[in-house]
């Protein structure tokens with residue numbers, strides 16, 4: 795699975811809302827067959843066992859170095875910008891658009907394993923975006939449908 799690091803604004807604005815935005819995107823990515831890494835989840839650990847900013851940052855960059863790409867969520871953030879810089883320095887692809895990320899991921903992933911094709915140059919995720927199951931089937935060239943959702 796493609797490991798996606800979510801570089802998210804945290805400090806500026808409503809922190810709980812920032813965490814929610816990041817988790818929502820992580821959840822979309824799970825349903826689309828990716829392995830998101832959501833560093834803002836330490837928001838909850840920080841409530842119980844706080845550490846200073848640089849400690850969290852150091853741990854974040856450690857995990858980022860293991861990810862296949864980085865997705866930068868919109869919004870002002872020095873931390874997220876620093877993660878983008880780190881990714882660029884370490885040749886980890888950086889994306890600001892989910893469509894671009896998914897286009898890249900399609901090429902990176904094993905097409906036959908993750909996608910279905912109709913033989914006319916069209917391909918779709920095998921996983922249904924509604925139910926999350928690997929249940930997409932070709933109905934006719936150019937059209938797919940989920941066996942569960944219809």
Ligand SMILES: [Zn+2]
Pocket residue numbers: 922923924925926927929940941942943944
């Ligand atoms: Zn479905």
